[in-house]
Amino acid sequence: MRTAALAHLTEARRQVEDALGRSDEMWRLTLPLGAEQQYREPAFAQARRRHEQAQRCSLPDGVWGAPVGGDLATWPGLPYVLLFLEWEARYPREWTRHAKAWGTKQSLIRQVARARQEEALKAKLTDLVEIVVHRAYRCKDREYVRVARAVDSADLRGRLDRAAGSDSPWARCHAGYVLWLLDRPDLPNTRHVWRTWLAGRAAALM
Numbered sequence: 001m002r003t004a005a006l007a008h009l010t011e012a013r014r015q016v017e018d019a020l021g022r023s024d025e026m027w028r029l030t031l032p033l034g035a036e037q038q039y040r041e042p043a044f045a046q047a048r049r050r051h052e053q054a055q056r057c058s059l060p061d062g063v064w065g066a067p068v069g070g071d072l073a074t075w076p077g078l079p080y081v082l083l084f085l086e087w088e089a090r091y092p093r094e095w096t097r098h099a100k101a102w103g104t105k106q107s108l109i110r111q112v113a114r115a116r117q118e119e120a121l122k123a124k125l126t127d128l129v130e131i132v133v134h135r136a137y138r139c140k141d142r143e144y145v146r147v148a149r150a151v152d153s154a155d156l157r158g159r160l161d162r163a164a165g166s167d168s169p170w171a172r173c174h175a176g177y178v179l180w181l182l183d184r185p186d187l188p189n190t191r192h193v194w195r196t197w198l199a200g201r202a203a204a205l206m
Helices: 001-035 043-053 078-092 092-099 102-115 119-133 141-150 154-164 170-184 191-205
Strands: none
Touching: 001 043, 001 092, 078 092, 078 102, 078 119, 102 119, 102 154, 119 141, 119 154, 119 170, 141 154, 141 170, 170 191
């Protein structure tokens, strides 16, 4: 099933590229019309629509367009946002090969952290935080502190406590830092704060 899904994504990405190429071609052909008339040109408008339609069936394109300031919890695209983040969390190498988009990852993490935390969403995000703290740090993972703060609960803290006491050095470090910040909700999650915490942790272990 995973092989079929990846093949489907590869074909979807190809269709996006083809549609974009056609849209770009029509843009060049209609450029002499002037900006206002160009965007009214039916052939160019159709090419742009086909590109937009192709994007909706691909990743990361398909997770763009979440409502700005709206309720992400009721947005039809939310399941795909969660799938995109879970894919990156569970299969980072595969995600990097097929759908790498660090800016999109960062933006989506921030959006789900701001979303109204219904039980199903909260459960999924709690799982994501647990997965991420158990692995080696990847680009934009620090953003998951926002999610941990948004879904803070006894369940999450229990999982982080177990991770912080595990044999994995990554889990001990990451989970310990997240727990420390959960107890300090007003402290910003900056690189300076991260380095300060690391220095204190190193000193305590000496």
